[in-house]
Amino acid sequence: MKKLEFVLIGLIVFASGCYKHNEPRVILREDVGSDTAGSNIVTEPIQHAFSALIGEGIEVTNAVTRRNDAGFLELYVNGRNASYNTKRFRYKVEWLDADGLMIETKTSVWLPMSAMGKSPFTIKAVAPRPQAVNFRMDTRTWE
Amino acid sequence: MKAKILYFIAAVCFLATGCAQETKMIDTMNDEGKAVMDLDYRDFDMAASKMVQSMLGSGALKKPEGDRYVVATGRILNDTTQRIDTDQLMVKIETEILNSGQAVMTSAIGSGSDALLHETRELRDSEEFDPGTVAKRQTLIAPELTISGKIFQRNIRYDRNTQQVEYYFQLKLSDVKSGLRFWQDETLIGKRGSSKSVSW
Numbered sequence: 001m002k003k004l005e006f007v008l009i010g011l012i013v014f015a016s017g018c019y020k021h022n023e024p025r026v027i028l029r030e031d032v033g034s035d036t037a038g039s040n041i042v043t044e045p046i047q048h049a050f051s052a053l054i055g056e057g058i059e060v061t062n063a064v065t066r067r068n069d070a071g072f073l074e075l076y077v078n079g080r081n082a083s084y085n086t087k088r089f090r091y092k093v094e095w096l097d098a099d100g101l102m103i104e105t106k107t108s109v110w111l112p113m114s115a116m117g118k119s120p121f122t123i124k125a126v127a128p129r130p131q132a133v134n135f136r137m138d139t140r141t142w143e
Numbered sequence: 144m145k146a147k148i149l150y151f152i153a154a155v156c157f158l159a160t161g162c163a164q165e166t167k168m169i170d171t172m173n174d175e176g177k178a179v180m181d182l183d184y185r186d187f188d189m190a191a192s193k194m195v196q197s198m199l200g201s202g203a204l205k206k207p208e209g210d211r212y213v214v215a216t217g218r219i220l221n222d223t224t225q226r227i228d229t230d231q232l233m234v235k236i237e238t239e240i241l242n243s244g245q246a247v248m249t250s251a252i253g254s255g256s257d258a259l260l261h262e263t264r265e266l267r268d269s270e271e272f273d274p275g276t277v278a279k280r281q282t283l284i285a286p287e288l289t290i291s292g293k294i295f296q297r298n299i300r301y302d303r304n305t306q307q308v309e310y311y312f313q314l315k316l317s318d319v320k321s322g323l324r325f326w327q328d329e330t331l332i333g334k335r336g337s338s339k340s341v342s343w
Contacts, residue, residue, distance in 0.1 A: 068200060068202065069202050069205070070199060070200070070201075070202035070204070070205040070245070071205070072199050072200065072243075074200065105239065105242070106188070106191060106192065106195070106235045106238060106239055107191075107192040107195050107196055107239060108192075109185075109188040109189060109192050110173070110174075110185075110189075111189060111192060111193070112189070125196060126196040126197075126199055126200035128195055128196070128199055128239045128242065128243055129242060129243060129244070130243070130244060140173075143175050143176075143177070143178075
């Protein structure tokens with residue numbers, strides 16, 4: 001009898017862990033899409049606990065800059081919230097000129113950002129001076 | 144007896160100083176203070192930053208001939224229950240427009256007008272002033288674009304003990320000649336807190 005229970009649990013874990021839909025641009029959340037290892041009633045607590053244990057959080061994939069038609073530098077920071085919980089944080093972008101010096105601007109303030117669990121996110125910022133050629137960005141927790 | 148009184152006075156002074164709330168400067172660069180239900184400087188900083196980035200990023204201030212637009216600030220309506228000087232928002236935006244190098248603000252007209260510009264023109268007939276140093280007629284430049292908007296508030300009862308306050312910052316940039324709107328945006332700042340901390 002015990003063997004049967006083990007087999008059943010094993011099947012659930014195996015089946016839920018295997019499911020992956022083929023379109024990475026579409027996120028199917030808990031109770032919307034089919035069960036995954038992270039949303040299955042049996043495996044979810046283990047996955048969440050493991051995620052919290054290894055301290056999963058915000059990960060930055062890349063930062064892309066481009067100059068827009070108006071001549072201002074645009075910044076796109078692409079990242080992913082690797083944890084299962086929504087991460088709320090603040091970020092501040094400072095713009096640097098060709099000499100690497102910071103450009104004083106009133107737009108460089110702490111702005112709020114929120115990324116849902118296991119989801120990608122993008123932060124967009126526009127330099128308010130055409131002299132900006134580079135940037136630096138800082139983050140902190142949302143108090 | 145005297146010593147007892149002195150001890151007593153010293154103890155009272157010690158206790159009184161312990162109770163006094165110490166005044167501290169706010170670290171406006173990295174303020175980690177709690178959010179408040181009313182609008183504070185952090186909200187204006189955030190709204191101004193988002194609006195400026197949106198406006199400049201849209202390219203609406205880029206004049207086709209490469210010249211600079213003349214922009215006037217129109218009416219910014221405060222439709223909140225708080226006493227707000229809308230310059231708290233607009234000065235930041237005007238500063239960034241000026242520093243962007245794409246437009247100049249006018250002080251001749253609008254809510255940012257300088258009364259002295261007109262007063263000094265009334266000196267043309269004065270015998271006290273050198274006529275050559277007084278501004279001539281038809282020298283003021285008319286604005287090509289205007290910025291106007293409003294800040295308004297909605298109070299919603301969230302549950303028995305909690306209220307939700309929504310602050311909307313809306314701005315629009317219009318072309319004076321054609322009346323066409325080149326840009327507009329809205330920033331929402333929402334706060335949820337105790338019903339006791341009423342924001343009106």
